[in-house]
Amino acid sequence: xPNFEExxxxxxxxxxxxxxxxxxxxxRNKALAEDIVSDIFLxxxxxxxxxxxxxxxxKSWIFQITKxxxxxxxxxxxxxxxxxIDDLANELRDPNDTKQAAQExxxxxxxxxxxxxxxxxxxxxxxxxxxxxxSYEEIAEITKDxxxxxxxxxxxxxxxxxRKLEPIKYQSE
Amino acid sequence: METNNxxxxxxxxxxxxxxxxxxxxxxQMLKVKLRERFHTQYETPRIPFFQRIWRFKTQxxxxxxxxxxSSTTIYAYGNDNVTNGSxxxxxxxxxxxxxxxxxxxxxxxxxxxxxxxKRRMRELAVLERKGVIDEKTIKETDNLIxxxxxxxxxxxxxxxxxxIEVKTVKKTRNPAPTRIxxxxxxxxxTPIQLMKEIPxxxxxxxxxxxxAEKVETKVETKAETKVETxxxxxxxxxxxxxxxxxxxxxxxxxxxFDDKFYKRTKQNIREEKIxxxxxxxxxxxx
Numbered sequence: 001x002p003n004f005e006e007x008x009x010x011x012x013x014x015x016x017x018x019x020x021x022x023x024x025x026x027x028r029n030k031a032l033a034e035d036i037v038s039d040i041f042l043x044x045x046x047x048x049x050x051x052x053x054x055x056x057x058x059k060s061w062i063f064q065i066t067k068x069x070x071x072x073x074x075x076x077x078x079x080x081x082x083x084x085i086d087d088l089a090n091e092l093r094d095p096n097d098t099k100q101a102a103q104e105x106x107x108x109x110x111x112x113x114x115x116x117x118x119x120x121x122x123x124x125x126x127x128x129x130x131x132x133x134x135s136y137e138e139i140a141e142i143t144k145d146x147x148x149x150x151x152x153x154x155x156x157x158x159x160x161x162x163r164k165l166e167p168i169k170y171q172s173e
Numbered sequence: 174m175e176t177n178n179x180x181x182x183x184x185x186x187x188x189x190x191x192x193x194x195x196x197x198x199x200x201q202m203l204k205v206k207l208r209e210r211f212h213t214q215y216e217t218p219r220i221p222f223f224q225r226i227w228r229f230k231t232q233x234x235x236x237x238x239x240x241x242x243s244s245t246t247i248y249a250y251g252n253d254n255v256t257n258g259s260x261x262x263x264x265x266x267x268x269x270x271x272x273x274x275x276x277x278x279x280x281x282x283x284x285x286x287x288x289x290x291k292r293r294m295r296e297l298a299v300l301e302r303k304g305v306i307d308e309k310t311i312k313e314t315d316n317l318i319x320x321x322x323x324x325x326x327x328x329x330x331x332x333x334x335x336x337i338e339v340k341t342v343k344k345t346r347n348p349a350p351t352r353i354x355x356x357x358x359x360x361x362x363t364p365i366q367l368m369k370e371i372p373x374x375x376x377x378x379x380x381x382x383x384x385a386e387k388v389e390t391k392v393e394t395k396a397e398t399k400v401e402t403x404x405x406x407x408x409x410x411x412x413x414x415x416x417x418x419x420x421x422x423x424x425x426x427x428x429x430f431d432d433k434f435y436k437r438t439k440q441n442i443r444e445e446k447i448x449x450x451x452x453x454x455x456x457x458x459x
Contacts (some may be wrong), residue, residue, distance in 0.1 A: 020193035130186040
């Protein structure tokens with residue numbers, strides 16, 4: 001018979017990672033991310049009886065639920081909002097910001113947008129690594145892939161993201 | 174340069190990831206919500222399906238019994254093969270008694286007894302095919318027909334949309350005059366031949382056959398002399414009354430019963446033999 005203490009332990013350990021992943025996947029929509037994360041964990045409770053710790057770690061299990069949920073969600077909500085980098089830059093620009101702070105904000109937005117445009121498999125790895133905070137080993141466990149492959153893909157993806165920053169650097173310089 | 178770029182990117186990504194941290198309030202609220210759901214799902218004892226059903230065992234049993242009883246009653250009531258001696262016969266009779274309570278008017282009662290008499294006759298036919306003569310049912314059928322006839326007399330004489338023929342017989346009589354009618358003559362006077370025509374009409378109303386009621390008017394000949402009569406039949410139609418219809422139907426049932434079953438009982442056979450014997454003795458003594 002499942003007990004809540006056990007579930008709560010998993011919740012506290014993995015909720016931030018799930019949230020980070022979902023937050024980035026939903027185009028940084030905080031309200032939407034909160035709703036989706038709530039639904040994911042409620043679903044996890046429903047299926048908690050079926051969870052077998054011997055078969056795999058909780059994080060793999062919860063991320064499987066998360067991915068499936070997001071697939072269904074995006075299938076039924078095909079509208080994606082996207083804004084241009086300039087709009088974002090204007091939105092974030094605070095007159096009181098120093099030039100340095102403004103520059104940093106712009107860079108952040110560029111990277112966020114760049115992440116959004118990544119192919120799904122690469123995006124997933126970046127999100128798991130930098131927004132969920134998992135190690136390569138843990139990511140390999142979640143994605144059921146080879147750790148070395150993951151390292152290579154993440155490295156190459158980072159190269160792509162760096163290139164996105166180049167134009168800004170030249171501008172600031 | 175490359176390392177710097179890489180470090181910078183790492184820094185940016187880490188910075189972005191700070192935005193992607195959940196709100197503490199949200200975390201707490203979700204925890205509460207999850208606890209409630211967990212309690213509902215797992216900590217409230219889940220009763221197995223059959224156990225849930227078992228809670229309603231009294232209601233289920235009562236419903237089952239009612240269904241079986243109703244089905245059996247309907248079967249027994251409508252089946253002519255359920256006869257006296259069958260295990261379901263008391264149930265059939267009880268159901269008929271309930272039906273009787275709904276017959277409140279003389280017409281309804283008469284129809285009811287007639288219907289029951291027909292039922293008994295169908296049962297007798299079934300028993301006869303099995304080679305059984307059930308005297309009790311025969312007696313009961315007889316009683317039912319008598320009751321139907323008796324109660325039919327109380328049926329109102331309201332007219333219905335059915336016509337009957339009424340035959341009226343007109344009798345024309347030409348009698349010779351009686352002594353009283355003859356005028357007083359002197360002894361020396363010549364005998365008077367009197368052949369007066371004194372028409373006397375007596376109407377005989379004869380109702381249609383097969384009714385229990387017959388009206389007859391006897392015609393008495395006053396004169397001692399032979400009377401020549403002529404009969405004239407007049408046929409008219411009028412509307413039948415409810416009572417007449419009821420009596421007619423009961424008579425049909427009576428006729429059928431007498432023909433098929435009345436003579437079957439031993440007592441009736443015995444009585445018939447006694448009557449035959451009496452007739453024989455009477456004929457011999459003549």
